[in-house]
Every structure is written in structure tokens, then in C-alpha cells.
Amino acid sequence: MDKFNFKTLATKLSKHEAGLVQSYCERKGVTTSKFIHDIALREINITVPNNVAGKNIIAYKKDADAFSWAVKLDSGETIEIISNMSPQYLEDMAAVFGKAIEQRNSVIKKKKPDSAAIPSELTK
Numbered sequence: 116m117d118k119f120n121f122k123t124l125a126t127k128l129s130k131h132e133a134g135l136v137q138s139y140c141e142r143k144g145v146t147t148s149k150f151i152h153d154i155a156l157r158e159i160n161i162t163v164p165n166n167v168a169g170k171n172i173i174a175y176k177k178d179a180d181a182f183s184w185a186v187k188l189d190s191g192e193t194i195e196i197i198s199n200m201s202p203q204y205l206e207d208m209a210a211v212f213g214k215a216i217e218q219r220n221s222v223i224k225k226k227k228p229d230s231a232a233i234p235s236e237l238t239k
Contacts, residue, residue, distance in 0.1 A: 124155075144183075144198035173205070 128136065140150045169188035176183060182205050184196040219225075223232050 126151075144195075144200075 136147055136150070140147045143150070145153075167188055167190070169186045169190075172185045172187055172193075174183045174185075175181075176199075179199060180202065182200040182202065183198050184200060186194045186196060188194065225232070
């Protein structure tokens with residue numbers, strides 16, 4: 116993306132409100148900028164275009180007994196999703212992802228683990 120194709124927005128909060136936002140972001144492991152960015156996009160219902168490729172990276176942080184989740188884009192950029200994810204949260208996510216994949220496989224009638232979804236237009 117062109118770095119000049121962005122505009123910075125600002126808001127005023129009381130010191131108390133700003134402290135609450137900062138504290139919340141620290142607990143969630145996100146920057147205040149990312150937090151506000153996500154809220155703004157969610158409120159105006161803009162989806163990020165799916166035009167990038169990369170890989171998920173889950174790393175165990177032994178000193179904190181927590182995990183971090185990032186996406187390493189093929190462009191070389193790494194985007195942090197969550198910095199301090201508890202083991203229980205990661206286990207729950209793994210179970211939820213597994214159930215979602217099972218549901219999708221059932222819908223597309225996938226039976227073999229090495230098969231892939233085929234566009235229905237190809238089978239006509």
C-alpha cells in the first residue's frame with residue numbers, strides 16, 4: 116500500500132477515559148492505534164480486501180507462559196495479531212477452528228483428508 120494514501124484521525128478523551136483505553140489495550144496486547152483503527156472499521160463496516168498472502172505464526176513465550184500470534188506476509192512484513200494469549204485461550208481457539216473446519220467439510224462433502232474443494236463449475 117502507498118504510505119501516502121492514509122490520513123491520521125484524532126479524538127479527545129478525558130485523562131480517565133484515556134487511561135481506561137490504555138489499560139484495556141495493554142491487557143489485550145494491542146496498541147491504542149490498532150484498537151481505535153479496528154473499532155472505526157467495524158463501525159463503518161469496511162472489510163479489509165483479501166489481496167495479501169502470508170503464514171500464521173504462533174510462538175510460545177516461556178517466560179510469560181503465553182503465546183503470541185502473528186502473520187508473516189509474503190512481502191516480509193510481520194503483523195502482530197495478539198501478543199499475550201493464554202494457553203487456555205489458544206486451546207479454545209484450536210477447538211473452535213477444528214469444529215468450523217469439520218462443519219465446512221460436511222457442507223462440501225469432503226471425505227478424504229488430502230482432497231480439496233473444487234469449484235462446482237468444473238464438475239458440470
